[in-house]
Amino acid sequence: MATVLKIEDLHKSFKTGFLLRKKKILKGISLTVEEGQIFGYLGPNGAGKTTTLKCILGLLFPEKGKIELFGLPHLSLRAKERIGFLPENPYFYEHLTASEFLNFYGELSLKKKKDIAARVKELLHLVGLEPWANMPLRKFSRGMLQRIGFAQSLFNEPSLVLLDEPLGGLDPLGRKEMRDIIARLKQEGKTVFLSSHILQDIEMICDRVAIIINGQIHSQGTLHDLVSEKILFTEIILSGLKSNELKSLGERFSYLGEKTLLKVFEEDKIDTIIDLVQKKNGKIHSLIPRTQTLEDLFVGMVKKG
Amino acid sequence: MRITAIALNTFKETIRDRILYLLLFFAASTIIFSRFLALITVGDRVKIIKDVGLASLSLFGALMAIVIGTQLVYKEIDKKTIFTLLSKPIHRYQFLLGKFLGLALTLLIMLLLMSLIFLVLVFLHTSKIDWNLLIAIYLIFLELLLITSVAILFSCFSTPILSSIFSLSFYLVGHLSWGLETLIQKIKAGPQRVLAQILYLLVPDLENFNVKTEIVHGLPLSSQFFLFTTLYGVFYTLFVLTIAFLIFRKRDFI
Numbered sequence: 148m149a150t151v152l153k154i155e156d157l158h159k160s161f162k163t164g165f166l167l168r169k170k171k172i173l174k175g176i177s178l179t180v181e182e183g184q185i186f187g188y189l190g191p192n193g194a195g196k197t198t199t200l201k202c203i204l205g206l207l208f209p210e211k212g213k214i215e216l217f218g219l220p221h222l223s224l225r226a227k228e229r230i231g232f233l234p235e236n237p238y239f240y241e242h243l244t245a246s247e248f249l250n251f252y253g254e255l256s257l258k259k260k261k262d263i264a265a266r267v268k269e270l271l272h273l274v275g276l277e278p279w280a281n282m283p284l285r286k287f288s289r290g291m292l293q294r295i296g297f298a299q300s301l302f303n304e305p306s307l308v309l310l311d312e313p314l315g316g317l318d319p320l321g322r323k324e325m326r327d328i329i330a331r332l333k334q335e336g337k338t339v340f341l342s343s344h345i346l347q348d349i350e351m352i353c354d355r356v357a358i359i360i361n362g363q364i365h366s367q368g369t370l371h372d373l374v375s376e377k378i379l380f381t382e383i384i385l386s387g388l389k390s391n392e393l394k395s396l397g398e399r400f401s402y403l404g405e406k407t408l409l410k411v412f413e414e415d416k417i418d419t420i421i422d423l424v425q426k427k428n429g430k431i432h433s434l435i436p437r438t439q440t441l442e443d444l445f446v447g448m449v450k451k452g
Numbered sequence: 453m454r455i456t457a458i459a460l461n462t463f464k465e466t467i468r469d470r471i472l473y474l475l476l477f478f479a480a481s482t483i484i485f486s487r488f489l490a491l492i493t494v495g496d497r498v499k500i501i502k503d504v505g506l507a508s509l510s511l512f513g514a515l516m517a518i519v520i521g522t523q524l525v526y527k528e529i530d531k532k533t534i535f536t537l538l539s540k541p542i543h544r545y546q547f548l549l550g551k552f553l554g555l556a557l558t559l560l561i562m563l564l565l566m567s568l569i570f571l572v573l574v575f576l577h578t579s580k581i582d583w584n585l586l587i588a589i590y591l592i593f594l595e596l597l598l599i600t601s602v603a604i605l606f607s608c609f610s611t612p613i614l615s616s617i618f619s620l621s622f623y624l625v626g627h628l629s630w631g632l633e634t635l636i637q638k639i640k641a642g643p644q645r646v647l648a649q650i651l652y653l654l655v656p657d658l659e660n661f662n663v664k665t666e667i668v669h670g671l672p673l674s675s676q677f678f679l680f681t682t683l684y685g686v687f688y689t690l691f692v693l694t695i696a697f698l699i700f701r702k703r704d705f706i
Contacts (some may be wrong), residue, residue, distance in 0.1 A: 204535075224542075234535045238531045240533060249490075251457060252458075255540040256541065296536070300536075
């Protein structure tokens with residue numbers, strides 16, 4: 148599989164405040180994205196996700212480090228012709244209508260006039276904005292802006308799509324639609340680099356994940372590698388047993404009415420509990436084994452970091 | 453193609469800016485007002501109309517260039533539209549050049565509109581067309597191009613208010629710097645004269661583009677002057693645009 152994006156030892160700092168003190172944002176980021184992957188770039192707010200993306204796009208100049216796109220230097224136009232980018236909270240020219248806007252960006256992607264018109268229609272259909280093709284972007288809602296932003300990033304049929312928080316600020320239905328589009332991109336053989344702080348999204352659609360905290364990558368690998376499948380504990384909701392009978396079996400939490408939530412850490416104790424419930428004519432309402440989630444891993448890392 | 457696309461988008465953006473029409477309204481009012489000034493003038497009334505008319509073309513054209521030019525690049529950075537734009541396969545110099553050409557087109561159209569009002573007024577008064585006025589208008593356009601490049605230069609690294617102050621100062625200094633030329637002739641030879649000469653070389657001389665007196669009074673203009681002024685305008689504009697590009701080339705967009 149070919150390497151689409153390769154970053155080596157990326158450093159970037161900004162001068163802030165009156166005295167222009169240097170603040171390090173990226174402290175040696177290295178990562179590789181292979182062709183056909185959906186790569187999740189996960190980190191809390193302010194970790195350096197957007198800064199990394201801007202370095203890749205040539206909007207920021209890193210102090211140190213190397214970035215390669217498709218084996219080419221990242222600033223070369225040949226590399227840029229093959230990428231698409233959707234920024235966080237996209238801002239576009241308010242004076243243009245949706246189709247005028249896409250036309251303009253199409254012309255920048257160097258296409259023939261005839262092809263541009265056809266592609267604009269196709270993209271408006273893809274993101275479901277056909278009925279609003281002639282509405283100025285000034286009147287667009289946040290979700291609609293996100294969609295038109297998505298459409299512009301796909302104009303040149305890029306091999307690599309860079310998305311910065313693509314699902315932020317969307318309603319549940321909008322999020323699902325976006326996720327579907329991203330999944331479709333993967334089916335078409337495109338590579339997606341997705342930065343987000345929303346764990347659910349990453350967990351649902353990404354093949355590979357890198358976790359960035361405080362300008363450094365703490366963990367990188369496939370989801371399977373990162374998150375262990377070992378059962379951490381089992382959650383049992385039961386009723387009909389007295390609280391002192393459950394004391395030694397696990398951590399007890401009060402629950403609605405007579406029900407009790409029990410967190411059991413040792414697996415062999417589960418059978419004991421089931422036996423006990425049967426003996427006392429109680430009832431088990433649910434029994435859910437909990438494995439480690441990306442959230443557990445992430446929260447643990449952020450706390451440490 | 454890519455420069456044209458950016459230029460046309462800039463043109464669309466600027467031609468829809470309401471402030472442009474406010475300035476156009478004031479320019480038209482001033483030109484028409486010159487007709488009333490002429491009424492209370494002793495002597496040749498047409499000269500007053502021509503003089504005030506050309507002065508308002510230059511002043512309001514410069515104000516348009518400054519007010520819109522200083523926002524042009526800043527707005528793209530502030531509104532973050534530049535993020536997606538520069539992620540497309542374009543060079544940064546293409547972006548800057550497109551912006552410049554787009555505004556230049558807008559200014560050309562505005563100048564033509566103002567000139568139309570002005571020329572009609574002169575025609576109504578004299579019943580003949582004075583073609584020499586077109587020379588003066590051409591030189592004003594050259595001056596506007598230079599001011600646009602200066603406004604864009606400041607817009608690359610400064611806020612619109614500061615850039616406007618800088619650009620307006622450039623306009624004022626440029627129109628007053630001819631005083632230095634007179635001063636050089638008056639002071640004795642020595643270091644102070646060299647200093648004055650260096651200063652005169654550094655500051656722009658926008659009076660080069662001002663041929664009001666010659667045109668209004670029907671004085672002859674040599675073709676040499678014409679060529680020199682055109683070259684001066686073109687090279688100065690290119691020089692300023694190059695500096696703007698050098699600043700813009702290495703700029704981080706946070």
